[in-house]
Amino acid sequence: GAGVSQTPSNKVTEKGKYVELRCDPISGHTALYWYRQSLGQGPEFLIYFQGTGAADDSGLPNDRFFAVRPEGSVSTLKIQRTERGDSAVYLCASSQGQNSPLHFGNGTRLTVT
Amino acid sequence: QQQVKQSPQSLIVQKGGIPIINCAYENTAFDYFPWYQQFPGKGPALLIAIRPDVSEKKEGRFTISFNKSAKQFSLHIMDSQPGDSATYFCAASMKIGAGGTSYGKLTFGQGTILTVHP
Numbered sequence: 001g002a003g004v005s006q007t008p009s010n011k012v013t014e015k016g017k018y019v020e021l022r023c024d025p026i027s028g029h030t031a032l033y034w035y036r037q038s039l040g041q042g043p044e045f046l047i048y049f050q051g052t053g054a055a056d057d058s059g060l061p062n063d064r065f066f067a068v069r070p071e072g073s074v075s076t077l078k079i080q081r082t083e084r085g086d087s088a089v090y091l092c093a094s095s096q097g098q099n100s101p102l103h104f105g106n107g108t109r110l111t112v113t
Numbered sequence: 114q115q116q117v118k119q120s121p122q123s124l125i126v127q128k129g130g131i132p133i134i135n136c137a138y139e140n141t142a143f144d145y146f147p148w149y150q151q152f153p154g155k156g157p158a159l160l161i162a163i164r165p166d167v168s169e170k171k172e173g174r175f176t177i178s179f180n181k182s183a184k185q186f187s188l189h190i191m192d193s194q195p196g197d198s199a200t201y202f203c204a205a206s207m208k209i210g211a212g213g214t215s216y217g218k219l220t221f222g223q224g225t226i227l228t229v230h231p
Contacts, residue, residue, distance in 0.1 A: 004156070033217050042119075042202050042221030043157065048209065056209050056218060091156055095217055101147070102217050104156030 002026070004105035006092050012111045013082055021077045021108045025094030032075050033102065034067055035091040043091055049075060050097075082112045117205050119222025126193055127230050134225045135187045136203035143205040145216040148177065148188045151200045151224075160201075161188075193229045200224045 005024040013019050025032050031050055035043035045059040049069045057067075064082075069075040079086055089109050093102040119136045126132045136146075147162035163170045163177045163186065170177045174191040190197055204219040 031215055031217055035219075040224070042204070042224050043219070044221070045218050048215065048218055050215065055215070059218075093156070093217065095215070097215070099216065101159045101162070102219070104158065106154065106156045 004092055004094050004103055006090075006105040006108050008108060009106065010109045010111075012113060014113055015082060015084060017082050017112075019079050019082060019110065021079075021090050021110070023075045023077070023092030023094075023105060025073065025075070025092070026103055028096065029094035029103070030072070030097045031095045031100070032069060033093045033095075034075070034077050035093065035104075037089045037091055037107070039088075046077070079110075082110075084112045086110060087112045117203060117220050117222045119203050119225060121225060122223070123226040123228070125228045125230065128194060130193050130229070132190050132193055132197075132227055132229075133187055134201055134203070134227075135185065136205075136222050137183075137185045138205050138220075139184065140205070140207075140220075141184070142207045143220075144208075145206045146177070146179065146186050147204050147206075147219070148175070149202045149204060149221075151202065157202060190227075193227075195229050195231050198227055198229050200226050 007022045034046040037043040048056040052072045064080045067077045089107040091107045093104040148160045149157035151157045161172045161175045165181045176189040179186045203222040206216045206219045209218045
Protein backbone atom coordinates (compact mmCIF):
# COMPACT_ATOMS: atom_id res chain seq x y z
CA GLY A 1 0.00 0.00 0.00
CA ALA A 2 0.91 3.65 0.15
CA GLY A 3 3.65 4.91 2.40
CA VAL A 4 3.55 7.77 4.88
CA SER A 5 2.14 10.85 3.16
CA GLN A 6 2.99 14.39 4.22
CA THR A 7 1.39 17.58 2.95
CA PRO A 8 2.31 20.09 1.82
CA SER A 9 5.72 19.04 0.53
CA ASN A 10 6.87 22.66 0.74
CA LYS A 11 5.59 25.56 2.80
CA VAL A 12 6.86 29.13 2.76
CA THR A 13 5.49 31.44 5.42
CA GLU A 14 6.29 34.79 6.93
CA LYS A 15 7.72 35.23 10.39
CA GLY A 16 4.94 35.37 12.96
CA LYS A 17 2.42 33.36 10.96
CA TYR A 18 0.70 30.11 11.98
CA VAL A 19 1.25 26.89 10.01
CA GLU A 20 -0.17 23.39 10.02
CA LEU A 21 1.65 20.36 8.64
CA ARG A 22 -0.25 17.16 7.95
CA CYS A 23 0.78 13.51 8.16
CA ASP A 24 -1.15 10.49 6.88
CA PRO A 25 0.48 7.36 8.33
CA ILE A 26 0.47 3.91 6.79
CA SER A 27 -2.94 2.34 7.28
CA GLY A 28 -3.10 0.29 10.47
CA HIS A 29 0.01 1.82 12.04
CA THR A 30 -0.79 2.75 15.61
CA ALA A 31 2.40 4.62 16.42
CA LEU A 32 3.19 8.00 14.85
CA TYR A 33 6.24 10.23 15.27
CA TRP A 34 7.26 13.74 14.30
CA TYR A 35 10.91 14.64 13.73
CA ARG A 36 12.63 17.83 12.60
CA GLN A 37 15.68 17.80 10.34
CA SER A 38 17.77 20.91 9.96
CA LEU A 39 20.09 21.29 6.98
CA GLY A 40 23.07 18.96 7.20
CA GLN A 41 21.89 17.36 10.44
CA GLY A 42 20.24 14.17 11.54
CA PRO A 43 16.52 14.17 12.39
CA GLU A 44 15.59 15.24 15.92
CA PHE A 45 12.66 13.68 17.78
CA LEU A 46 9.71 15.97 18.52
CA ILE A 47 6.72 13.88 19.65
CA TYR A 48 5.34 10.33 19.68
CA PHE A 49 1.70 9.26 19.53
CA GLN A 50 0.42 5.83 20.47
CA GLY A 51 -3.13 5.87 19.18
CA THR A 52 -4.72 9.24 19.89
CA GLY A 53 -2.60 10.25 22.85
CA ALA A 54 0.82 11.86 22.93
CA ALA A 55 2.94 9.29 24.77
CA ASP A 56 6.07 11.42 24.71
CA ASP A 57 6.26 15.11 23.73
CA SER A 58 9.63 15.80 25.31
CA GLY A 59 11.19 16.88 22.02
CA LEU A 60 8.86 19.80 21.32
CA PRO A 61 11.16 22.85 21.56
CA ASN A 62 8.65 25.25 23.17
CA ASP A 63 4.96 25.95 23.59
CA ARG A 64 4.65 27.36 20.06
CA PHE A 65 4.69 23.76 18.84
CA PHE A 66 1.68 21.49 19.26
CA ALA A 67 0.54 18.28 17.60
CA VAL A 68 -2.73 16.37 17.54
CA ARG A 69 -3.98 13.01 16.35
CA PRO A 70 -7.70 13.12 17.20
CA GLU A 71 -8.83 9.87 15.59
CA GLY A 72 -5.66 7.85 15.92
CA SER A 73 -4.73 8.12 12.26
CA VAL A 74 -3.94 11.49 10.63
CA SER A 75 -1.79 13.88 12.65
CA THR A 76 -1.27 17.62 12.39
CA LEU A 77 1.77 19.49 13.66
CA LYS A 78 0.90 23.09 14.47
CA ILE A 79 3.41 25.90 14.84
CA GLN A 80 2.32 29.29 16.15
CA ARG A 81 4.14 32.59 15.71
CA THR A 82 6.73 31.03 13.41
CA GLU A 83 10.35 32.14 13.67
CA ARG A 84 13.14 31.94 11.08
CA GLY A 85 14.81 29.30 13.25
CA ASP A 86 11.82 27.02 12.68
CA SER A 87 12.91 26.57 9.06
CA ALA A 88 13.65 22.87 8.57
CA VAL A 89 12.25 19.67 7.09
CA TYR A 90 9.55 18.22 9.30
CA LEU A 91 9.41 14.44 9.00
CA CYS A 92 6.61 12.14 10.04
CA ALA A 93 7.05 8.41 10.63
CA SER A 94 4.74 5.59 11.58
CA SER A 95 5.12 2.02 12.78
CA GLN A 96 2.93 -0.93 13.64
CA GLY A 97 3.91 -0.56 17.26
CA GLN A 98 6.16 -2.48 19.56
CA ASN A 99 9.56 -3.39 18.14
CA SER A 100 8.48 -2.42 14.62
CA PRO A 101 10.65 -0.27 12.34
CA LEU A 102 9.80 3.32 11.55
CA HIS A 103 8.61 4.24 8.06
CA PHE A 104 9.33 7.87 7.26
CA GLY A 105 7.49 10.17 4.89
CA ASN A 106 9.38 12.53 2.57
CA GLY A 107 8.79 15.46 4.86
CA THR A 108 7.49 19.01 4.63
CA ARG A 109 10.15 21.62 3.95
CA LEU A 110 9.18 24.68 5.98
CA THR A 111 10.79 28.02 5.16
CA VAL A 112 10.08 31.00 7.39
CA THR A 113 11.01 34.30 5.75
CA GLN B 114 24.42 11.46 27.46
CA GLN B 115 21.89 11.36 24.67
CA GLN B 116 24.40 12.04 21.92
CA VAL B 117 25.39 9.72 19.14
CA LYS B 118 28.61 10.77 17.43
CA GLN B 119 29.12 9.74 13.82
CA SER B 120 32.21 9.85 11.60
CA PRO B 121 33.37 10.64 9.02
CA GLN B 122 31.21 13.54 7.82
CA SER B 123 31.86 12.55 4.21
CA LEU B 124 33.38 9.60 2.42
CA ILE B 125 34.36 8.97 -1.18
CA VAL B 126 35.09 5.48 -2.51
CA GLN B 127 35.43 3.76 -5.86
CA LYS B 128 32.87 1.26 -7.07
CA GLY B 129 33.52 -2.07 -5.37
CA GLY B 130 35.14 -0.48 -2.33
CA ILE B 131 34.03 -1.06 1.27
CA PRO B 132 33.08 2.20 2.98
CA ILE B 133 32.99 2.06 6.76
CA ILE B 134 31.01 4.51 8.88
CA ASN B 135 31.49 4.66 12.64
CA CYS B 136 29.28 5.71 15.53
CA ALA B 137 29.81 6.05 19.27
CA TYR B 138 27.25 6.53 22.02
CA GLU B 139 27.34 7.31 25.72
CA ASN B 140 23.97 6.29 27.12
CA THR B 141 24.22 2.65 28.22
CA ALA B 142 20.42 2.46 28.32
CA PHE B 143 20.31 2.45 24.51
CA ASP B 144 19.46 -1.03 23.31
CA TYR B 145 18.44 -0.64 19.66
CA PHE B 146 20.82 0.61 16.97
CA PRO B 147 19.49 1.14 13.43
CA TRP B 148 21.14 2.58 10.34
CA TYR B 149 19.17 4.72 7.90
CA GLN B 150 19.84 5.71 4.29
CA GLN B 151 18.55 9.03 2.96
CA PHE B 152 18.47 10.29 -0.62
CA PRO B 153 18.00 14.01 -1.39
CA GLY B 154 14.38 15.07 -1.00
CA LYS B 155 13.36 11.78 0.59
CA GLY B 156 12.79 10.58 4.11
CA PRO B 157 15.25 8.24 5.85
CA ALA B 158 14.78 4.55 5.07
CA LEU B 159 15.79 1.77 7.45
CA LEU B 160 18.72 -0.30 6.16
CA ILE B 161 19.61 -2.63 9.01
CA ALA B 162 19.41 -2.65 12.80
CA ILE B 163 21.09 -4.48 15.67
CA ARG B 164 20.53 -5.07 19.37
CA PRO B 165 23.45 -5.31 21.83
CA ASP B 166 23.17 -9.05 22.40
CA VAL B 167 24.99 -9.74 19.11
CA SER B 168 28.32 -8.42 17.80
CA GLU B 169 27.57 -8.54 14.08
CA LYS B 170 24.61 -8.60 11.73
CA LYS B 171 24.59 -8.97 7.94
CA GLU B 172 21.80 -8.19 5.52
CA GLY B 173 22.80 -8.41 1.88
CA ARG B 174 25.75 -6.10 1.29
CA PHE B 175 25.29 -4.27 4.60
CA THR B 176 26.97 -5.35 7.85
CA ILE B 177 26.76 -3.83 11.31
CA SER B 178 29.59 -4.49 13.74
CA PHE B 179 28.80 -3.78 17.39
CA ASN B 180 31.22 -3.37 20.32
CA LYS B 181 29.21 -3.08 23.52
CA SER B 182 32.18 -2.52 25.84
CA ALA B 183 33.51 0.32 23.69
CA LYS B 184 29.99 1.69 23.06
CA GLN B 185 30.69 1.81 19.35
CA PHE B 186 29.07 0.40 16.22
CA SER B 187 29.83 0.65 12.54
CA LEU B 188 28.29 0.08 9.12
CA HIS B 189 30.21 -1.67 6.35
CA ILE B 190 28.92 -1.64 2.76
CA MET B 191 30.37 -4.47 0.70
CA ASP B 192 30.92 -4.12 -3.06
CA SER B 193 29.65 -0.54 -3.01
CA GLN B 194 27.81 0.76 -6.06
CA PRO B 195 27.15 4.29 -7.40
CA GLY B 196 23.51 3.78 -6.39
CA ASP B 197 24.65 3.59 -2.76
CA SER B 198 25.61 7.27 -2.93
CA ALA B 199 23.44 8.84 -0.21
CA THR B 200 23.57 10.16 3.33
CA TYR B 201 23.78 7.51 6.04
CA PHE B 202 22.66 8.02 9.61
CA CYS B 203 23.26 5.85 12.62
CA ALA B 204 20.77 6.08 15.46
CA ALA B 205 20.08 4.67 18.89
CA SER B 206 17.06 4.32 21.12
CA MET B 207 15.60 2.69 24.19
CA LYS B 208 12.01 1.66 24.85
CA ILE B 209 9.57 4.48 25.58
CA GLY B 210 5.88 4.91 26.10
CA ALA B 211 3.51 3.18 28.49
CA GLY B 212 4.84 -0.28 29.17
CA GLY B 213 7.86 0.30 26.96
CA THR B 214 6.03 -0.11 23.68
CA SER B 215 8.30 1.67 21.23
CA TYR B 216 11.87 2.06 20.05
CA GLY B 217 10.85 4.96 17.86
CA LYS B 218 12.36 7.82 19.88
CA LEU B 219 15.60 7.75 17.93
CA THR B 220 18.71 9.80 18.62
CA PHE B 221 20.45 10.24 15.28
CA GLY B 222 24.08 10.83 14.45
CA GLN B 223 25.09 13.81 12.33
CA GLY B 224 25.18 11.83 9.09
CA THR B 225 27.80 10.73 6.58
CA ILE B 226 27.59 11.74 2.94
CA LEU B 227 28.80 8.77 0.90
CA THR B 228 29.85 9.14 -2.72
CA VAL B 229 30.64 6.03 -4.74
CA HIS B 230 32.43 6.78 -8.00
CA PRO B 231 31.86 4.48 -11.00
